[in-house]
Amino acid sequence: MSMNLIFSRDDLNTEARDASNWAAITAIAPEHGKIGIDADIVDSIARVLDGVTLLNGEPVAAYPCDEDEEYSQGSFVAAFGPSLLPTILQDQIRDRLARGENGAQAARLFDLVIRLGLQFSLASTNDSKPHVKGVNWRADDVSINRCSGAMFGMLRELGIPCDPQRGTGEVEIDALAKAVTENGWRTDLPEQLDAFIAAARRNSATSAYWC
Structure with a gap:
């Protein structure tokens, strides 16, 4: 196990803060914090983040699809804190998000989680439609x-x-x-x-x- x-x-305001953060996330992404985007955008961002270490020393768990595999499982980036990325990488991700389906909405969600110090994930695996997601958990974790x-x-x-x-x-x-x-x-x-x-x-x- x-x-x-x-x-x-231990903070009496923690519950209220979490509720406020989640309300802000779902105001942009009503579907449980998710926004549908193009699969190639997920793959492009996963490649940008592959091998990247956050400013707190934690590696980003990014898994771009293997183009050489006949039956690719798609790309996946586990929840991470984008506020802990260098600004140049934040800009690269934001630019990619803005290009595709629901681009303005996805870029707004990305900027929100940076401002609130929360996490962000992306997936285009066979188990789910391509999407980004705001995760209501501290970025510096x-x-x-x-x-x-x-x-x-x-x-x-x-x-x-x-x-x-x-x-x-x-x-x-x-x-x-x-x-x-x-x-x-x-x-x-x-x-x-x-x-x-x-x-x-x-x-x-x-x-x-x-x-």
Whole structure:
């Protein structure tokens, strides 16, 4: 089973902010945040983003279709934070979005998620019609994904109390930061843990949880 380590912020305004952000997204893209675009636009943007690393150090998961394959599965770009791209890449993506079907609408959505600090995804796979989507999640996100055994093993190496039988758990971010400083070298992901804590600090996180 796969698990994630995710940071969060205890803030009474978080729910209201999320609702406001989603309302802004769906005002432009009423179909659950999605806007249909041309498949070749998705492919072109996936090629631009292939191999790109965001300013927070996270790679963009971009998968352009393989033109040499007889039965291509299409192109896909997993949700990422476009506000963390260099301006030149933002401009290249915006220009491509504006060229095709629903171009003005897609470009507006792209600019909105940049302004709100949210995420954006694209797909033209066989499982869905070609589209872009506004994702109501923070742009500057560093999460750690592991199988459950590796996750609990890492937490134990850090000295974080955890219960595999319970599955989920939570720790204050200050306690986790101290554990990473003192024991991160014991784990197999010291650099990723440092990046996780740095992102949590940038986002004023108060806790982290695994699930």
